[in-house]
Amino acid sequence: MTTRRTLLPHPWLSLFLVVVWQLIMNDLSAGTLIMGFFLAWGIPLITHVFWPDPPRLHKPLVLLRFTLRVLGDILMANLDVAKLILGPSSKLRPAFVEYPVELTHDFAIHLLASTISLTPGTVSSDISDDRKTLLIHGLDVADEQELIETIKQRYERPLMEVFQCSTP
Structure with missing residues (x-):
């Protein structure tokens, strides 16, 4: 060192x-x-x-853009969840979704799981022993594949770019 x-x-x-x-x-x-x-x-x-294997930050501006995106998503999700909770409970479509993780670095995987949990309406529930599948609970899931693609595009791909810990 x-x-x-x-x-x-x-x-x-x-x-x-x-x-x-x-x-x-x-x-x-x-x-x-x-x-x-x-x-x-x-x-x-x-x-x-x-921190036995600290991640290396490769693109700080992408991380800044990612942070701003997450903050905006948290704000919008709060409004959506408030509408869902105040509305009839029959409209809710809760579901568990198995999310295939492409990230390989533990820190990046935990950051993804934390980001998902910070966004109201979704919670990271578990990760598989091989770190390849993340179990997510969604309060209102109309289409599982759409949720997976949204998380992949909005959160996982930028993290892959920031930490360069997996091949996109």
Whole structure:
């Protein structure tokens, strides 16, 4: 491991921690900046032993676009779920769907599962032992194949591009 990686094992995580700290503190003083940089340096340094095979971020702009897409999808799904819940329960079509996973890196698979669970109306329930199938519960599933294609296009393909952990 290089000296740079020893002192700052996860630079993107550190940058993210500084930004989140500043947003939480809602103050741009010297004290909050120093504490933010200290936490952004210390937390990854202490926790790097729990990351035996950290993913490499190859396309940060694609990750930014992915994050904005997920936030927009969360907002729209909240509105859709509210309409479903406030409407008659006979309109609901809940279903479990087996989603074939193309990602190979554990971190990317977990990020995909978390993204699915963050979007209201869908929950990642289980992953197969071989990490090839993700069991998803959908609150209103009209067409299983359509749900699979939507997740593949909106979430999995961008993650494949960002982390380059599988062949698209």
